[in-house]
Amino acid sequence: MDEFSFIDSIMQKYYRQSSIIKGIGDDAAVVRPVNGFDMITASDTMVEDIHFRLATMTPYHIGYRVLAANISDLAAMGCDPAYYMVSIVIPKDWSKQQLQEIYAGMQDHAREHQMDLIGGDTVSGHQFVVTVTVYGYVPKGYARYRSQAREGDYVFATGYLGDSAYGLHLLLERGKSTDNPFIKRHQMPQPRVPFAQALQPLKRVCLNDISDGIASEANEIAQASGIDIEINFGDLPVRPEIKDHTLKDHKKWVLSGGEDFELLGTVSEDDWPRIQAAAEQTNTKVTKIGTVKPSTENPCVILCSDGRREKLSKSGYVHLQ
Ligand SMILES: Nc1ncnc2c1ncn2[C@@H]1O[C@H](COP(=O)(O)OP(=O)(O)OP(=O)(O)O)[C@@H](O)[C@H]1O
Ligand SMILES: Cc1ncc(C[n+]2csc(CCOP(=O)(O)O)c2C)c(N)n1
Ligand SMILES: [Mg+2]
Numbered sequence: 001m002d003e004f005s006f007i008d009s010i011m012q013k014y015y016r017q018s019s020i021i022k023g024i025g026d027d028a029a030v031v032r033p034v035n036g037f038d039m040i041t042a043s044d045t046m047v048e049d050i051h052f053r054l055a056t057m058t059p060y061h062i063g064y065r066v067l068a069a070n071i072s073d074l075a076a077m078g079c080d081p082a083y084y085m086v087s088i089v090i091p092k093d094w095s096k097q098q099l100q101e102i103y104a105g106m107q108d109h110a111r112e113h114q115m116d117l118i119g120g121d122t123v124s125g126h127q128f129v130v131t132v133t134v135y136g137y138v139p140k141g142y143a144r145y146r147s148q149a150r151e152g153d154y155v156f157a158t159g160y161l162g163d164s165a166y167g168l169h170l171l172l173e174r175g176k177s178t179d180n181p182f183i184k185r186h187q188m189p190q191p192r193v194p195f196a197q198a199l200q201p202l203k204r205v206c207l208n209d210i211s212d213g214i215a216s217e218a219n220e221i222a223q224a225s226g227i228d229i230e231i232n233f234g235d236l237p238v239r240p241e242i243k244d245h246t247l248k249d250h251k252k253w254v255l256s257g258g259e260d261f262e263l264l265g266t267v268s269e270d271d272w273p274r275i276q277a278a279a280e281q282t283n284t285k286v287t288k289i290g291t292v293k294p295s296t297e298n299p300c301v302i303l304c305s306d307g308r309r310e311k312l313s314k315s316g317y318v319h320l321q
């Protein structure tokens with residue numbers, strides 16, 4: 001199978017998004033911007049031995065997970081997903097079947113969000129790398145920025161924290177298994193698109209998705225908004241199976257394990273009931289985990305735990321260290 005027959009094999013038979021004028025098949029894709037909406041775009045990459053090993057993910061999971069990481073950034077902007085592009089570097093020892101499974105993972109996840117594959121690039125190389133770029137729409141002026149936190153806001157998180165890191169721990173310790181819920185959370189994360197969409201009528205809500213761990217993402221919000229964030233460790237949504245572990249691992253997974261692809265947000269106290277209503281409407285767990293304080297000198301995150309207050313600095317996975 002050469003590059004061209006491979007592209008033919010992954011092309012969609014039809015597009016779900018009516019704004020696509022030209023998808024795969026020319027020098028570039030053409031979409032007609034939708035009136036009354038701003039277009040949002042984001043890109044995230046997965047590299048073998050950094051984001052996965054063949055011992056932690058099947059090719060299907062790699063496809064599902066790389067699209068999840070991207071869709072999660074769209075959710076964090078409050079946006080409706082629409083299209084995606086895929087650039088892939090394929091080592092010689094990867095089979096045609098493995099490649100098709102990667103695309104099956106992406107296509108199944110794309111279908112859940114009515115997204116269409118509109119282009120990309122295929123090259124051979126020495127290390128497996130896949131980069132996805134996603135596009136979506138948000139009602140004009142309603143993108144959700146990290147800079148939108150304000151003094152007095154409630155800080156909230158969706159879902160549970162630390163599940164994916166615990167799943168990775170189980171995978172590395174025990175090997176592949178399909179029926180463990182933590183492993184499933186690592187391999188097939190579910191971005192919080194319906195919840196973010198349900199928040200669209202709100203005038204202001206600050207959102208960031210949790211890819212590196214809340215220690216990182218809370219600091220990103222503090223810095224972008226010029227405020228301090230206070231988080232109560234005891235209020236963090238953590239499953240009992242994780243709490244049973246030694247405190248050091250448990251704390252690390254919850255605060256800086258990352259890859260949960262939950263949302264961290266802040267909203268005014270007055271709008272908190274609307275967050276709870278959106279959570280109920282979309283069957284999403286949402287927990288108040290802290291509050292936004294006025295900034296002192298340098299915006300920072302304070303973790304309150306057992307009556308002690310400590311500065312929580314950006315931790316988690318950092319590339320180029
Ligand atoms: N190599 C790059 N060139 C241009 N812009 C970049 C590059 N890498 C990151 N960015 C931009 O920097 C900003 C932050 O990117 P970052 O990848 O940290 O966010 P994220 O996708 O939310 O986090 P994560 O990668 O952990 O999922 C985004 O605006 C992103 O587009
Ligand atoms: C085999 C294996 N080892 C370690 C990890 C952990 N890991 C890799 S990248 C990353 C942060 C998100 O990356 P990015 O910032 O690029 O989105 C994390 C937590 C993994 N998933 N698989
Ligand atoms: Mg990124």
Ligand SMILES: [Mg+2]
Pocket residue numbers: 072073076208209210211
């Ligand atoms: Mg993000």
Ligand SMILES: [Mg+2]
Pocket residue numbers: 044069070073211
């Ligand atoms: Mg991201």
